[in-house]
Amino acid sequence: MTDEQLKHLEFIQSVITRMNTNSFQIKGWAVTLVSALLAIFASTNNDYFVLIAIFPAVVMWFLDAYYRTQERKFRGLYDDVAGIPEQPKPIKPFAMRPDMYSGGKYSYSSSFVSVTVITLYLPITAGLVGLFVYLRF
Helix, strand or coil, rough: CCCCHHHHHHHHHHHHHHHHHHHHHHHHHHHHHHHHHHHHHHHHHCCCCHHHHHHHHHHHHHHHHHHHHHHHHHHHHHHHHCCCCCCCCCCCEEEEEEEHHCHHCCCHHHHHCHHHHHHHHHHHHHHHHHHHHHHHC
């Protein structure tokens, strides 16, 4: 492997790390915002704070899935530059083209329902909706 390829892999790895960090921080913000809104609900007993808490949970779910999708695409690029698959895609030196990867595991919908995303956001969202319905009826 040439020095150029190694440097290219370092660039791609830094993007992957940044996407992963963003995803992690979004999860933290989602839990923090939902917890804060539920704390306000507990102190005011206003049912609408539960309803309002659904919004950041859903928005963070979509945003987290976006970052996971980008991370997967850059992992595909990394694999091709490293020559990991038997038939890697031809990649120009220092190309950063995640748009070359689509469908299957690189699709947004695949990231939206991935284990790391859905195990956090689905219970939060379902719990908030269930709590709101319980409080209103």
